[in-house]
Amino acid sequence: MxxxxxxxxxxxxxxxxxxxxxxxxxxxxxxxxxxxxxxxxxxxxxxxxxxxxxxxxxxxxxxxxxxxxxxxxxxxxxxxxxxxxxTDPLDGLVALGLAARKRLSTDARVVGVTGSVGKTGTKEMLRACLSRLGATHASEKSYNNHWGVPLTLARMPADTRFAVFEIGMNHAGEIRPLTKMVRPHAAIITTVEAVHLEYFPSVAAIADAKGEIFEGLPHGGAAIIKYDNPFAGRLKAIAEAFGAKPVTFGFDSNADACGSDFRMSDDGSDMTVSIAGLSIPVHLAMPGRHIAENALAVAAAVAAIGAEVPTALAALADLVPPSGRGARSTLYVGDGEVLLIDESYNANPASMQAALATLGAVPRQRFMRRIAVLGDMLELGSEAPALHSGLKSAVDAADVDLVFACGPHMKGLYDALPAAKKGGYSLTSAPLEIALADRLRAGDVVMVKASNGTRLGAVVAALKSQFGKDGPAA
Structure with missing residues (x-):
């Protein structure tokens, strides 16, 4: 440069x-x-x-x-x-970020993304889609906090045409100053779910905290809300109180950005997106109904900022999930293959249920046995025991054959399973690496899911090291 x-x-x-x-x-x-x-x-x-x-x-x-x-x-x-x-380098970084936002052209368009689940994936979909239309700048990794947002702003080139910012929080009041730095033209709340309950009295309070993102919108800016979320009405009221225009997305025909004809296959998902009078066939390289829902939020945002929706959404056919967030790889065991689904970066009850549903959709014609390696979901407070044991219904619905569990909270789920489904339990990840490797066989699909602090990424790394590099293991 x-x-x-x-x-x-x-x-x-x-x-x-x-x-x-x-x-x-x-x-x-x-x-x-x-x-x-x-x-x-x-x-x-x-x-x-x-x-x-x-x-x-x-x-x-x-x-x-x-x-x-x-x-x-x-x-x-x-x-x-x-x-x-x-006086304070963080304040200096904020000042630099504000200057970067101020120098953007009046024609540039900015989108903010928050939500209990799917922030990073939605941000990456927006990055890919908008990059088809012009110079696009977006948050790296999950840089969504009090230093990540101003850092992303400070890194933004002056000639940026589209910018996408992920905005996160653990406590009430944390989103408000960040969205006022970003000043998005459209703001997405992917969903509101039971996460960070350690710091909130209720899920309704989480909805209010997520709704802070609408405070950074201009009058008439788009407040993009999941149509069938229980708190959709609450979020609409928050948006309207700040002069924003609610825009809904989902698989309900009444949603502004509506998905239909959804189907999954070995190479991803397909659906039809109806928005602004258009009917657009969309292929996603990333499988999962929850991924498709987030793609509908992306469609709503692209339309809201006046960009070309069909051209943008075509990028989703080439976007594969990153490591730890649904990345798929092939392992070689015996004389056959094993499909590994890496969801080890983060977990909460909603994303855990979605990941299990995606595991359950893998066709048994190719991968006959479904294995779930599940670790603790963190920051759930007093609700943690019930939310972990409550995953049994999702395990059953996905028709999982074998469960390996890790962490003190996941013991509740493991104890609730029938003996035939119990693959192994440990407080830490290391013993599971050995137990899982011993039980693995050709024709399995293995999904690893946990909060990052549970360290199940080590299980993924161990499997790749033992079975992923040099062809079939002896």
């Missing part, structure tokens, strides 16, 4: 931050908070989070940082380059 199309000039940084640098430097080509992933030419922001970023300023300059955003009391080290000194 040359000076003509640099992300930030030094004068722009000084204007946004309200301070001049104490040294000279080249134009900024990126913004980073982590020296392990930063690129030469980045502005390094020394945040105080799990570690104090000031400990890594010198390492950042050794890695090629063009400048660093630091606290006023930071002591310059030998080899340090240009420094922008502020």
């Amino acid at each position: 040359n000076a003509m199309n640099a992300l930030w000039s030094f004068s722009e940084l000084s204007s946004a931050l309200g301070v001049a640098s104490d040294g000279d430097g080249v134009a900024i080509t990126g913004v980073s908070i982590d020296t392990r992933t930063m690129q030469a030419g980045d502005l390094f922001v020394a945040l105080k989070d799990q570690r104090d970023g000031h400990e890594f300023v010198s390492a950042a300059f050794k890695a090629g940082a063009a400048a660093a955003l630091v606290s006023r009391d930071y002591v310059r080290q030998a080899g340090d380059g240009a420094l922008f000194r502020v």
Whole structure:
């Protein structure tokens, strides 16, 4: 990136931050908070989070940082380059993000995404769809919190045509300042479910907290809401109170973005999307009814910002799920294959039920035995025991043959299963790696699902290491 199309000039940084640098430097080509992933030419922001970023300023300059955003009391080290000194680097990052949002063209369109389930997947669908139509900028990974949102804003090029921001929360009041930074033209709430109950008195309170995203919309902006969610009426009222226009999505014929003729196959899902007088056949490389519902939210957002819906939705045929969020891979056991579905990144009751339903839809003609490896769902508070044991109905509905369970809460589900379905239980993931490998056979489909803190990603890694690289195991 040359000076003509640099992300930030030094004068722009000084204007946004309200301070001049104490040294000279080249134009900024990126913004980073982590020296392990930063690129030469980045502005390094020394945040105080799990570690104090000031400990890594010198390492950042050794890695090629063009400048660093630091606290006023930071002591310059030998080899340090240009420094922008502020009272709090996080506040400086917010200021930079606000400046990035302000400099967007009036023709640019911004979409915000929140919800109890499916935020990241929906954001990635929007990224893929809108990239078919113009220069698109979106959150990396799940950068959706008090530093992730301003970081994503600060990284946004001035010539962005479409921008997509994931906005998350664990507590009431956390979305409000973030949506006011983003100022989306359309805002999606994928769904409201029983998550983060450790921090909320009720699911209705979660709906109210999610509804904060509508406070960042302009008058008449699109508040995109799942039609058949129990809190749809509540969310519509919140949207209308802030002058936003409710737009619904779902498989109900009354939804503004309506899906019909849904069907799953080995290579994904298909449906017809009806929106704004159009009837559009859509193929999704990612299987699952819940994925298709989120695609309807995407269609609603694309239409709401005035973009070309058919062209955008065509991108979904090529978008495969990322690691930990439904990624599928082939293992080789004996003289045959095993299908591995990796859902190990996150879990809550709604996403667990959806993942089990998707497992249940895998045709037995190809994969005869269904195995679910299930780990604890976190942050459910006093409701955790009942919500875990309550998954038995979803296990039964998916006709799962064998269950391996991990974590203290998942013991309730495991104990409720008949003996024939019990594959193994452990408090931690390591023993399950061995037990599962011993029971695996050709023709199985294995789905691994848990909150990230349960560490079932290690089970996925172990299976790939043992069965995934060099063909059939001996």
